[in-house]
Amino acid sequence: MRTYPIVDVSRILLRAVSMVGLVLLLASLGWSQIQNASVSGRITDPSGAVVPNAHLTAQNTATGMKYSTTSDSAGYYTFPTISIGTYTLTLSADGFKRIVRRNVTLEVGQSARVDFKL
Numbered sequence: 521m522r523t524y525p526i527v528d529v530s531r532i533l534l535r536a537v538s539m540v541g542l543v544l545l546l547a548s549l550g551w552s553q554i555q556n557a558s559v560s561g562r563i564t565d566p567s568g569a570v571v572p573n574a575h576l577t578a579q580n581t582a583t584g585m586k587y588s589t590t591s592d593s594a595g596y597y598t599f600p601t602i603s604i605g606t607y608t609l610t611l612s613a614d615g616f617k618r619i620v621r622r623n624v625t626l627e628v629g630q631s632a633r634v635d636f637k638l
Contacts, residue, residue, distance in 0.1 A: 555603060555604060555628070556601050556602060556603060556604065556629075557602055557603075557626035557627065557628070557629065557630040557631070557632065558598065558599060558600050558601060558602060558631045558632070559598070559599045559602060559607075559609070559624070559631075559632045559633075560596065560598035560599070560600075560631070560632075560633060560634075561596070561597060561633050561635040562591075562594075562595045562596050562597075562636075563591050563596075563597065563613070563635070563636045563637075563638065564595060564635075564636070564637050564638070565616070565637075565638050566637065566638065570591075570593075570594055570595025571591060571613050571616070571638060572591055572592060572593045573590055573591060573614075574590065574591040574595075574597070574611055574612065574613035574616075574636075575588070575589075575590055575611070575612050575613070576588065576591070576597050576599075576609060576610065576611050577609070577610045578599055578602060578607045578608075578609050579607060579608045579610070580606070580607055581605070581607065581608055581622075581623075582605055582606065583603075583605070585603065587599050587602055591613075602626060603626075604626050604627060604628055604630075605625075605626060606623055606624065606625045607624045607625075607626065608620060608621070608622050608624070609624055609634060611636050611638075616638040619636055619638065621636075
């Protein structure tokens with residue numbers, strides 16, 4: 521009967537556990553990335569001029585989770601990492617009527633563009 525040294529068995533076991541851990545780590549990283557999307561756009565007034573410092577809110581209609589951002593000096597805004605789902609986007613800016621966009625659906629990995637003209 522042949523016997524195997526304990527050192528060889530422990531090395532094999534350590535390699536197997538390491539490989540399983542690596543696979544689980546990579547799978548969890550991939551899973552977290554596919555759960556998100558992004559939304560961005562530009563805000564302009566009726567003449568086409570940009571609207572800086574406008575306040576935007578994205579609210580997930582299923583969970584109630586809210587995200588907020590403000591447009592930059594060029595009128596651009598972004599929600600770079602937002603959970604997938606259906607959203608209501610609300611825009612408010614000084615001197616303009618509030619705008620609400622309903623049923624904005626974000627799918628896995630999507631980069632949606634939603635522009636606003638006040």
